[in-house]
Amino acid sequence: xxxxxxxxxxxxxxxxxxxxxxxxxxxxxxxxxxxxxxxxxxxxxxxxxxxxxxxxxxxxxxxxxxxxxxxxxxxxxxxxxxxxxxxxxxxxxxxxxxxxxxxxxxxxxxxxxxxxxxxxxxxxxxxxxxxxxxxxxxxxxxxxxxxxxxxxxxxxxxxxxxxxxxxxxxxxxxxxxxxxxxxxxxxxxxxxxxxxxxxxxxxxxxxxxxxxxxxxxxxxxxxxxxxxxxxxxxxxxxxxxxxxxxxxxxxxxxxxxxxxxxxxxxxxxxxxxxxxxxxxxxxxxxxxxxxxxxxxxxxxxxxxxxxxxxxxxxxxxxxxxxxxxxxxxxxxxxxxxxxxxxxxxxxxxxxxxxxx
Amino acid sequence: xxxxxxxxxxxxxxxxxxxxxxxxxxxxxxxxxxxxxxxxxxxxxxxxxxxxxxxxxxxxxxxxxxxxxxxxxxxxxxxxxxxxxxxxxxxxxxxxxxxxxxxxxxxxxxxxxxxxxxxxxxxxxxxxxxxxxxxxxxxxxxxxxxxxxxxxxxxxxxxxxxxxxxxxx
Numbered sequence: 001x002x003x004x005x006x007x008x009x010x011x012x013x014x015x016x017x018x019x020x021x022x023x024x025x026x027x028x029x030x031x032x033x034x035x036x037x038x039x040x041x042x043x044x045x046x047x048x049x050x051x052x053x054x055x056x057x058x059x060x061x062x063x064x065x066x067x068x069x070x071x072x073x074x075x076x077x078x079x080x081x082x083x084x085x086x087x088x089x090x091x092x093x094x095x096x097x098x099x100x101x102x103x104x105x106x107x108x109x110x111x112x113x114x115x116x117x118x119x120x121x122x123x124x125x126x127x128x129x130x131x132x133x134x135x136x137x138x139x140x141x142x143x144x145x146x147x148x149x150x151x152x153x154x155x156x157x158x159x160x161x162x163x164x165x166x167x168x169x170x171x172x173x174x175x176x177x178x179x180x181x182x183x184x185x186x187x188x189x190x191x192x193x194x195x196x197x198x199x200x201x202x203x204x205x206x207x208x209x210x211x212x213x214x215x216x217x218x219x220x221x222x223x224x225x226x227x228x229x230x231x232x233x234x235x236x237x238x239x240x241x242x243x244x245x246x247x248x249x250x251x252x253x254x255x256x257x258x259x260x261x262x263x264x265x266x267x268x269x270x271x272x273x274x275x276x277x278x279x280x281x282x283x284x285x286x287x288x289x290x291x292x293x294x295x296x297x298x299x300x301x302x303x304x305x306x307x308x309x310x311x312x313x314x315x316x317x318x319x320x321x322x323x324x325x326x327x328x329x330x331x332x333x334x335x336x337x338x339x340x341x342x343x344x345x346x347x348x349x350x351x352x353x354x355x356x
Numbered sequence: 357x358x359x360x361x362x363x364x365x366x367x368x369x370x371x372x373x374x375x376x377x378x379x380x381x382x383x384x385x386x387x388x389x390x391x392x393x394x395x396x397x398x399x400x401x402x403x404x405x406x407x408x409x410x411x412x413x414x415x416x417x418x419x420x421x422x423x424x425x426x427x428x429x430x431x432x433x434x435x436x437x438x439x440x441x442x443x444x445x446x447x448x449x450x451x452x453x454x455x456x457x458x459x460x461x462x463x464x465x466x467x468x469x470x471x472x473x474x475x476x477x478x479x480x481x482x483x484x485x486x487x488x489x490x491x492x493x494x495x496x497x498x499x500x501x502x503x504x505x506x507x508x509x510x511x512x513x514x515x516x517x518x519x520x521x522x523x524x525x
Contacts, residue, residue: 044393047398
């Protein structure tokens with residue numbers, strides 16, 4: 001008697017999907033480093049990388065090759081195991097989040113088989129993302145602690161305190177959203193935001209939770225350790241922060257994990273607040289084109305939204321100076337958390353009123 | 357204390373207003389400035405392909421001059437070495453032999469003339485001190501070297517090519 005039916009086709013399609021998503025997010029993160037340098041250059045009236053290949057498009061490859069061939073130094077006084085675990089954990093958690101994101105609508109083959117463009121449709125998708133993102137700070141903490149360097153340690157303490165503080169506001173701002181959607185599953189949340197306009201109002205959550213979106217966005221900056229909240233790698237105070245003792249590809253992993261995180265966060269923001277792969281007039285497009293073309297358009301729409309957010313992250317980085325640490329904490333605890341609580345309260349009242 | 361200019365402004369330490377406290381208007385203002393820079397002209401000069409013209413007073417690598425007939429102008433008077441604030445110039449004088457008449461312009465010449473480019477600060481005082489118009493600072497940029505030894509430029513490195521003979525002869 002076979003209790004567990006193993007569906008080979010299912011396994012194969014999930015493996016292919018996971019590989020494509022992993023490689024895709026790595027590729028986008030790679031070109032995000034190029035994009036960041038270009039954006040920085042353009043905002044400072046410069047040209048940016050333009051020597052490696054046309055428009056400097058081979059620059060990420062050159063950077064990667066450089067990092068690979070650099071000498072790898074593990075400090076004598078470091079805790080060797082944790083020192084290696086740090087960047088691995090950062091990279092692992094950065095790539096793990098992509099598993100629960102619905103990248104496109106279901107594709108139904110002629111034989112009636114449903115192929116989902118989501119690696120794992122778990123009904124607690126948002127909780128999973130939260131869990132993994134909270135794990136992400138361990139990469140920084142372990143790295144900073146294992147380096148046995150006071151600046152690295154200080155920086156990782158800062159990063160951990162910052163992550164803990166902002167995760168609260170992040171969570172509370174999402175609670176308001178979840179009260180409206182009534183589901184933790186990302187696929188469900190995206191499905192509720194179908195199209196752009198329905199029943200006389202926008203379907204995207206951004207238009208229902210603008211304050212929640214704002215809080216979520218600000219907290220995402222803090223979670224990503226990105227300017228203006230890049231306390232963890234404050235050059236002027238902490239040299240380079242938690243990755244000061246790192247060299248070669250271990251440093252590369254830390255830097256790269258940040259960009260993967262940025263991409264995944266952009267996708268999560270787009271999924272939660274900007275309708276995921278939904279776009280205006282999608283039903284007409286589906287009727288006009290085939291299912292295959294429609295799925296591709298949906299994935300491209302999601303990627304466009306994500307790239308828009310990545311660009312926004314970059315614009316902010318090259319516009320704002322870094323917050324002072326006490327200002328950061330004050331903003332987190334005294335402004336964002338009360339604001340998120342207020343938002344939750346108002347949302348609850350509105351839902352209560354609407355139900356009656 | 358008496359004010360030197362009327363441009364000094366007292367630092368405003370009044371507490372932030374509500375509009376400033378929520379940061380968002382300021383962030384938006386900042387973003388409009390940086391996004392505005394996207395459309396501005398780039399200041400970059402693509403150096404090896406594009407070169408900006410030097411200023412007319414640019415002081416680059418030294419050259420030792422010759423006169424119209426290709427004779428060295430330097431008489432090893434030592435005024436340039438004396439004027440040199442970095443003490444980069446060394447020279448040894450020698451007397452011209454009758455058969456060397458078309459090599460050197462006057463009876464005395466520099467048998468050895470060295471400029472230590474590691475010491476030189478390119479101030480141009482040697483050029484000003486020279487009574488014979490023998491040393492000039494050209495518009496050539498100082499190249500880099502792999503060793504200290506080659507940074508000491510000999511007379512052969514400094515002399516301009518002979519106007520009649522071809523270079524290298």
